[in-house]
Amino acid sequence: MHSAGEFCQSSTEPLALNSHRRGITDIIKHFRVSKGWINTRDCTTVPPCVWGDAVCFCREVATREGGILGWEADEARVTVSKPCAHILLLLHCHLSPLYLECHMKARLDGREIYDYRPIQIKFGISQGCCHVTLGNTRILVQVSCEVTAPKQARPSEGILFVNVEISPMAAPQYEPGRLTEEAVELTRLLERCLKESRCVDTESLCIMTGIKVWQIRCDIHILNHDGNLLDCASVAAIAALAHFRRPDVTVSGEEVTIHSLEDRDPIPLSVHHMPLCVTFAFYKQGKFLLVDPSEKEERVMEGKLVIGMNKHREVCTLQMTGSMLLLKDQVLRCSNITVKKVTEMTNLIQKALENDTKARSSGQKFGFASSIEISRLSSNQLEATNMSKESFEEKIQSIVQESSDESYTSDDNCKTEVHILGRGTGVIGEGGPSTWDVDLDEDEEMIAELENEQGQKQNRREIHSEVMKTAGSLGDESEEEQTITLQSEDFSGDRMEISAEPRTTIDLTKALKTEKKQKSLKKSKLKS
Amino acid sequence: MASLDLLSDQGFRIDGRRPKELRKIQTKLGVFAQADGSAYIEQGNTKVLAAVYGPHEVRGGKSKVLHDKALLNCQYSMAVFSSGERKRRPRGDRKSMEMTQHLQQTFEAAILTHLYPKSQIDIFVEVLQSDGGNYCASVNAATLAVIDAGLPMKDYITACSASIVNDTPIVDINNFEESAGNLEILIAVLPKSSQIVFMEMNGKLHEDHLEKVIDMAMMGCSDVYDILDQSVRDHVSHLSSALCLNK
Numbered sequence: 001m002h003s004a005g006e007f008c009q010s011s012t013e014p015l016a017l018n019s020h021r022r023g024i025t026d027i028i029k030h031f032r033v034s035k036g037w038i039n040t041r042d043c044t045t046v047p048p049c050v051w052g053d054a055v056c057f058c059r060e061v062a063t064r065e066g067g068i069l070g071w072e073a074d075e076a077r078v079t080v081s082k083p084c085a086h087i088l089l090l091l092h093c094h095l096s097p098l099y100l101e102c103h104m105k106a107r108l109d110g111r112e113i114y115d116y117r118p119i120q121i122k123f124g125i126s127q128g129c130c131h132v133t134l135g136n137t138r139i140l141v142q143v144s145c146e147v148t149a150p151k152q153a154r155p156s157e158g159i160l161f162v163n164v165e166i167s168p169m170a171a172p173q174y175e176p177g178r179l180t181e182e183a184v185e186l187t188r189l190l191e192r193c194l195k196e197s198r199c200v201d202t203e204s205l206c207i208m209t210g211i212k213v214w215q216i217r218c219d220i221h222i223l224n225h226d227g228n229l230l231d232c233a234s235v236a237a238i239a240a241l242a243h244f245r246r247p248d249v250t251v252s253g254e255e256v257t258i259h260s261l262e263d264r265d266p267i268p269l270s271v272h273h274m275p276l277c278v279t280f281a282f283y284k285q286g287k288f289l290l291v292d293p294s295e296k297e298e299r300v301m302e303g304k305l306v307i308g309m310n311k312h313r314e315v316c317t318l319q320m321t322g323s324m325l326l327l328k329d330q331v332l333r334c335s336n337i338t339v340k341k342v343t344e345m346t347n348l349i350q351k352a353l354e355n356d357t358k359a360r361s362s363g364q365k366f367g368f369a370s371s372i373e374i375s376r377l378s379s380n381q382l383e384a385t386n387m388s389k390e391s392f393e394e395k396i397q398s399i400v401q402e403s404s405d406e407s408y409t410s411d412d413n414c415k416t417e418v419h420i421l422g423r424g425t426g427v428i429g430e431g432g433p434s435t436w437d438v439d440l441d442e443d444e445e446m447i448a449e450l451e452n453e454q455g456q457k458q459n460r461r462e463i464h465s466e467v468m469k470t471a472g473s474l475g476d477e478s479e480e481e482q483t484i485t486l487q488s489e490d491f492s493g494d495r496m497e498i499s500a501e502p503r504t505t506i507d508l509t510k511a512l513k514t515e516k517k518q519k520s521l522k523k524s525k526l527k528s
Numbered sequence: 529m530a531s532l533d534l535l536s537d538q539g540f541r542i543d544g545r546r547p548k549e550l551r552k553i554q555t556k557l558g559v560f561a562q563a564d565g566s567a568y569i570e571q572g573n574t575k576v577l578a579a580v581y582g583p584h585e586v587r588g589g590k591s592k593v594l595h596d597k598a599l600l601n602c603q604y605s606m607a608v609f610s611s612g613e614r615k616r617r618p619r620g621d622r623k624s625m626e627m628t629q630h631l632q633q634t635f636e637a638a639i640l641t642h643l644y645p646k647s648q649i650d651i652f653v654e655v656l657q658s659d660g661g662n663y664c665a666s667v668n669a670a671t672l673a674v675i676d677a678g679l680p681m682k683d684y685i686t687a688c689s690a691s692i693v694n695d696t697p698i699v700d701i702n703n704f705e706e707s708a709g710n711l712e713i714l715i716a717v718l719p720k721s722s723q724i725v726f727m728e729m730n731g732k733l734h735e736d737h738l739e740k741v742i743d744m745a746m747m748g749c750s751d752v753y754d755i756l757d758q759s760v761r762d763h764v765s766h767l768s769s770a771l772c773l774n775k
Binding site for chain 1: 633722
């Protein structure tokens with residue numbers, strides 16, 4: 001079995017250089033990898049294809065994280081905790097080209113290829129404020145208006161201005177202020193989808209031709225990035241525009257009166273149609289496609305196709321990005337899928353708008369406070385997704401065979417033997433000596449020095465540690481050191497000597513003997 | 529009202545073309561002495577220059593080096609005098625940045641970058657006169673420049689735009705048709721295999737017409753390919769005849 005440190009070093013160089021995979025080095029640096037025990041606990045199941053090379057790395061990472069990589073020897077089913085699942089996915093993309101073929105049968109979160117994550121639309125108290133969550137992606141949109149001079153090319157039309165704010169709050173790779181390429185792309189796509197499709201009637205926004213028009217400003221704030229920002233943002237923007245009310249204006253001759261909100265009811269914008277975007281992620285040169293990619297799926301995708309459409313089957317925008325090649329039929333097929341998705345989403349938005357108007361008119365509570373549920377803290381568990389194993393059994397065997405042939409030929413020590421230690425505990429490979437360089441003598445010296453520094457003060461410190469007995473087959477070196485609780489009485493006899501020569505070793509054999517008996521009693525209690 | 533102007537009853541467009549006709553294309557390869565490859569293209573009134581440098585060492589720090597392929601650096605800039613209104617920023621504004629990104633993605637899909645690891649290839653495109661179809665002319669010019677530089681590519685990349693007027697698809701639209709019409713489709717393809725490298729659509733179009741317009745654009749691309757191929761062959765024969773004379 002490779003040691004964790006070696007594996008990490010050999011893999012970071014190729015992983016670090018590709019900008020798509022930047023995230024992986026961050027994850028690797030985050031975990032201080034060291035050897036340790038493995039425990040099994042209730043975890044999510046991941047398709048058994050993520051196996052092979054990725055497992056040996058993940059074993060190390062998982063234990064440091066505080067869980068959880070389990071192995072059930074009789075079934076050869078790998079269970080991984082949620083935090084580790086994404087590491088497996090990302091690593092496996094580099095390590096094995098078999099990943100995609102197996103993976104495409106089911107996605108990490110159990111969705112089908114054409115499934116969207118659950119969308120929730122909430123409106124705020126002020127008109128034009130909308131908050132949309134698509135799975136874990138959160139976007140907040142606020143629409144506002146002001147009176148400005150129109151553009152010279154179009155003197156009788158109002159202006160619709162779209163602005164996307166993406167900050168490190170959304171994801172750590174974004175810098176504050178500076179627009180990244182991704183942000184520019186997102187902004188341009190949204191602008192095209194909203195402005196050039198003429199979804200909002202800009203002619204009705206004119207107050208006085210050539211002099212004063214309304215400028216509708218749509219500010220889109222990305223709060224959390226979990227993939228597919230564009231779809232979520234388009235839903236939020238359209239919902240907010242439909243929800244927005246602008247102040248009423250009366251023009252009498254040369255005089256223009258803008259009525260305040262108390263004088264007259266504000267009037268809604270005239271939204272002709274609702275263009276919504278659907279994102280398709282492509283893998284393996286267009287062979288596989290996914291709708292609504294999550295963040296992890298986005299990182300490994302080769303190319304992306306965005307189709308913006310409205311309910312009436314009019315394509316409002318279409319863009320293909322990424323270095324991949326597509327055929328015309330694939331594009332047409334995607335547009336068919338888009339039709340269905342867009343109808344669903346439009347109905348959702350309509351319903352949400354209706355509910356909001358009903359709540360406002362009937363005097364019920366509306367706004368974010370009433371719509372955002374207070375989520376309870378529950379344990380770090382995810383429901384197990386049911387997977388049918390029949391199709392995978394043969395695949396597992398072949399993958400195991402291949403990967404054990406490939407990667408384990410160089411190192412003789414790599415045997416995939418699992419030692420079952422007890423109920424729910426399994427281990428692969430052997431642990432080694434502790435690399436923490438903690439010595440019993442040094443420990444005592446340090447404590448003595450501290451005692452000396454504090455003068456006459458007596459510190460009682462108890463160092464607790466769990467001593468886990470290992471099965472005899474795992475070697476003679478034990479991971480944990482035995483530690484002793486030092487009482488102040490042990491030092492009493494030697495205090496004068498300490499102050500004179502702080503560096504001499506202290507004879508604590510007396511103390512050891514007394515403590516050992518207490519410890520053995522404790523151990524027997526733990527074991528039972 | 530505008531639609532009638534765009535396509536008359538006899539089937540002529542404002543500049544007298546038929547719906548399936550491309551604008552006149554004139555090309556010249558090898559215009560710059562310094563650049564490894566350069567080209568100039570005129571598509572109707574749109575005039576674009578392209579220059580290619582590379583492969584050379586990566587400038588701008590070791591952090592950008594890709595260990596398995598060449599880094600492709602594109603820059604798209606419009607001259608301040610290129611459009612009707614004087615442009616205040618030739619490059620760096622949102623639309624230029626977007627165009628740069630699109631060009632980069634297009635060429636990354638076609639240039640065999642894995643043959644030059646840890647190096648950089650620069651493609652610079654300058655629009656001297658813009659009369660619609662900027663992206664298409666840029667792609668065509670850059671293709672010629674890359675061929676002139678001798679960089680290996682999977683195939684030519686040709687680009688063409690298309691639109692639809694009164695249910696009739698038209699190809700290679702100019703500036704007036706772009707602004708007055710309500711649709712513009714840009715497609716870049718590898719002509720021999722008809723694989724789409726890049727596609728973008730602005731405006732509104734009913735899904736039933738989508739296939740028609742895409743077909744028209746792809747037909748335009750294959751026509752452009754014939755013209756570009758011919759111009760490359762002419763250039764090479766001209767060069768080789770000059771060499772023979774010197775022998």
